[in-house]
Amino acid sequence: MQKKGNKYGVHRVIEPRGLMTQAARKIDNTMEICSNEILCDVTALNIDSASFTQIYGACKKDLDQTAQAILDIVQERGKMQNPVTGSGGMFIGTVAQIGDDLKGRIDLKEGDKIASLVSLSLTPLKISKIKAIHPEIDRVEVEAQAILFESGLYAKLPDDMSEELALAALDVAGAPAQTARLVQAGNSVLILGGAGKGGMLCCCEAMKRVGPAGRVVALVICQEDAELLKSMHLCHEAIVASATEPMDVLDKALAANGGKEYDLSVCIVNVESCEMASILPVRDGGTVYFFSMATNFAKAALGAEGVGKDITMIIGNGYTKGHAEITLSELRENRQLREYFQKKYI
Amino acid sequence: MQKKGNKYGVHRVIEPRGLMTQAARKIDNTMEICSNEILCDVTALNIDSASFTQIYGACKKDLDQTAQAILDIVQERGKMQNPVTGSGGMFIGTVAQIGDDLKGRIDLKEGDKIASLVSLSLTPLKISKIKAIHPEIDRVEVEAQAILFESGLYAKLPDDMSEELALAALDVAGAPAQTARLVQAGNSVLILGGAGKGGMLCCCEAMKRVGPAGRVVALVICQEDAELLKSMHLCHEAIVASATEPMDVLDKALAANGGKEYDLSVCIVNVESCEMASILPVRDGGTVYFFSMATNFAKAALGAEGVGKDITMIIGNGYTKGHAEITLSELRENRQLREYFQKKYI
Numbered sequence: 302m303q304k305k306g307n308k309y310g311v312h313r314v315i316e317p318r319g320l321m322t323q324a325a326r327k328i329d330n331t332m333e334i335c336s337n338e339i340l341c342d343v344t345a346l347n348i349d350s351a352s353f354t355q356i357y358g359a360c361k362k363d364l365d366q367t368a369q370a371i372l373d374i375v376q377e378r379g380k381m382q383n384p385v386t387g388s389g390g391m392f393i394g395t396v397a398q399i400g401d402d403l404k405g406r407i408d409l410k411e412g413d414k415i416a417s418l419v420s421l422s423l424t425p426l427k428i429s430k431i432k433a434i435h436p437e438i439d440r441v442e443v444e445a446q447a448i449l450f451e452s453g454l455y456a457k458l459p460d461d462m463s464e465e466l467a468l469a470a471l472d473v474a475g476a477p478a479q480t481a482r483l484v485q486a487g488n489s490v491l492i493l494g495g496a497g498k499g500g501m502l503c504c505c506e507a508m509k510r511v512g513p514a515g516r517v518v519a520l521v522i523c524q525e526d527a528e529l530l531k532s533m534h535l536c537h538e539a540i541v542a543s544a545t546e547p548m549d550v551l552d553k554a555l556a557a558n559g560g561k562e563y564d565l566s567v568c569i570v571n572v573e574s575c576e577m578a579s580i581l582p583v584r585d586g587g588t589v590y591f592f593s594m595a596t597n598f599a600k601a602a603l604g605a606e607g608v609g610k611d612i613t614m615i616i617g618n619g620y621t622k623g624h625a626e627i628t629l630s631e632l633r634e635n636r637q638l639r640e641y642f643q644k645k646y647i
Numbered sequence: 648m649q650k651k652g653n654k655y656g657v658h659r660v661i662e663p664r665g666l667m668t669q670a671a672r673k674i675d676n677t678m679e680i681c682s683n684e685i686l687c688d689v690t691a692l693n694i695d696s697a698s699f700t701q702i703y704g705a706c707k708k709d710l711d712q713t714a715q716a717i718l719d720i721v722q723e724r725g726k727m728q729n730p731v732t733g734s735g736g737m738f739i740g741t742v743a744q745i746g747d748d749l750k751g752r753i754d755l756k757e758g759d760k761i762a763s764l765v766s767l768s769l770t771p772l773k774i775s776k777i778k779a780i781h782p783e784i785d786r787v788e789v790e791a792q793a794i795l796f797e798s799g800l801y802a803k804l805p806d807d808m809s810e811e812l813a814l815a816a817l818d819v820a821g822a823p824a825q826t827a828r829l830v831q832a833g834n835s836v837l838i839l840g841g842a843g844k845g846g847m848l849c850c851c852e853a854m855k856r857v858g859p860a861g862r863v864v865a866l867v868i869c870q871e872d873a874e875l876l877k878s879m880h881l882c883h884e885a886i887v888a889s890a891t892e893p894m895d896v897l898d899k900a901l902a903a904n905g906g907k908e909y910d911l912s913v914c915i916v917n918v919e920s921c922e923m924a925s926i927l928p929v930r931d932g933g934t935v936y937f938f939s940m941a942t943n944f945a946k947a948a949l950g951a952e953g954v955g956k957d958i959t960m961i962i963g964n965g966y967t968k969g970h971a972e973i974t975l976s977e978l979r980e981n982r983q984l985r986e987y988f989q990k991k992y993i
Contacts, residue, residue: 309927309954311894319892319894319895320893320894321893321894321923321950321953321954322953323949323950323953324923418952419952419953419955420949420952420953422953423953452954452955452956453955454952454955475952546665547666547667548657548665548666548667549665577667577670581655585968591944591962594944594945594948596944597944598937598940598942598943598944598947598962599940601944601962602940602962602963602964602965603669603766603965604667604669605964605965605966606764606765606766606800606821606964606965606966607667607668607669607765607766607768607769608655608667608798609765609798609799609800609966610798610964610966611964611966611967611968612964613961613964614961614962614964615959615960615961615962616937616944616947616948616960616961616962617948618948618951618952618956618957618958618959618960619948619949619951619952620951620952620955620956620957621957622931622957
């Protein structure tokens with residue numbers, strides 16, 4: 302009979318004890334599952350971009366050395382977590398075995414093709430062979446196995462789009478799903494970084510939800526992006542500004558909304574010091590949703606106090622219930638967006 | 648006739664232009680007000696603890712040198728913002744003049760005694776004389792003037808308690824006010840860092856709001872604190888653990904709540920790496936409120952995703968409408984808490 306493991310996988314932490322699997326230096330990658338784990342045959346790793354760039358650079362862009370470096374990390378740590386960047390990535394594979402306690406209780410069956418939506422930095426992994434490395438897309442083809450914990454997230458890969466397209470969208474799945482939850486009919490919404498991958502999906506979701514009485518304004522970095530977003534009907538108005546210049550953003554954002562402050566702003570610009578530009582345009586009682594990993598907690602907290610803004614500031618959570626389905630639906634519903642993603646991100 | 652300034656004070660930024668007053672190196676401290684500014688006669692500065700400690704140390708604990716260092720900073724920058732720590736503090740004073748556009752529209756009149764609730768790091772200040780320095784409480788008695796912008800926050804100092812007591816509580820006013828807003832009747836609430844100044848006020852507010860069907864559990868660092876909180880009826884149960892050890896916290900927190908996950912956790916522990924201990928005990932759909940400035944944005948965002956928690960994570964905002972009044976009320980309503988603050992923080 303299979304033993305039951307901790308739902309977060311803590312039973313696999315080797316050292317230091319007491320930490321979670323992501324914070325641990327080394328985890329147990331024995332490919333024998335507990336009753337609440339899922340064993341997967343892995344065909345490819347999508348290494349996190351920061352991690353791949355670091356390893357590939359340190360190996361002087363030599364593919365054999367890069368392969369060996371990846372094998373060494375996994376051998377040493379039991380997971381593909383870059384010791385310099387701390388980051389991981391995701392895997393693609395098929396379900397090989399579902400633990401007894403999960404069988405019938407989850408929407409997976411053996412043989413299903415899935416992408417993991419939790420980081421490789423916390424996922425037990427064992428690589429038997431690296432078959433190819435595609436440095437232009439940070440992708441490593443492997444023969445490997447991995448374990449998903451009971452709390453682990455995954456998405457079944459859809460039949461109606463290519464694996465690459467699905468992965469490009471799933472990469473930023475949390476943002477549109479949380480935007481969908483925050484936007485209400487009639488809202489005015491400012492999306493900082495509207496022309497990026499996640500930004501476009503957020504714009505799309507906001508446009509769907511504000512309805513005829515609402516307004517979606519996207520902040521972008523150049524006129525081309527502004528015209529692109531408008532031509533794709535992803536916003537009512539686009540403004541061109543740098544999100545690091547709060548007063549300029551405030552002026553342009555208010556002008557684009559009839560002088561009124563916004564109900565919600567979404568910051569999905571991956572550069573530092575965009576906190577004030579996200580806070581200033583929002584009305585008292587409104588919400589700022591920070592999805593960018595470059596967000597500084599203290600700058601946001603002290604910044605809102607400094608300008609006397611009584612707003613709710615939310616930390617973007619990579620996971621929201623149904624986030625994979627919501628994100629893939631965007632691409633199914635919006636042919637223009639799908640074609641753009643196909644062209645730009647694959 | 649008075650000119651109207653920018654509501655956030657941006658008209659006073661000297662360099663670099665385009666930034667807000669907090670981020671600016673130098674601001675204009677001319678003591679002549681715009682129509683939407685307030686001029687105050689300042690009697691004392693409560694320097695931020697990190698800032699005072701740095702200056703006092705650099706001056707080898709010499710009071711004259713410390714005084715000169717403070718004068719130099721304000722002379723140079725137009726505001727009391729420590730160039731090393733970046734932080735400020737608050738001032739105490741009386742209202743000297745209210746701009747024409749604000750008169751009658753705010754709850755202040757000339758002569759009112761107030762404490763500023765926005766940071767000195769963004770407040771125009773001119774010191775004519777330093778009268779005394781009290782290093783044990785980071786306090787500097789001065790003859791000075793300061794300006795509050797239209798967006799500036801302040802609290803009228805109450806008649807029914809000492810200035811020192813009011814200031815000790817106002818220092819952490821954002822936390823209990825936001826806790827009050829987040830807690831609903833019947834909720835189970837976990838407060839990490841319940842025995843600190845802000846933590847006790849949050850506990851008090853949570854106890855008031857959960858009602859007979861709710862439950863408040865405080866996490867503290869030692870048994871003495873646990874007994875103190877229980878004896879003061881600031882929680883239903885207190886658990887002793889380190890908030891940097893998530894699995895230990897999870898086990899004890901669940902045990903203290905009949906095995907059930909919490910609706911809300913409040914993290915008000917001022918040490919690093921308390922994100923996972925705040926996230927794990929909360930149910931799907933629940934809320935984590937991070938008030939600690941030691942919170943790391945990325946650790947929270949990636950941490951919740953890593954364990955598949957669909958929760959709302961909120962960045963503590965130093966300002967919430969009515970936060971000063973809510974916090975002072977705590978001390979008025981709870982005699983035991985007031986006596987404890989009187990003894991411990993003055």
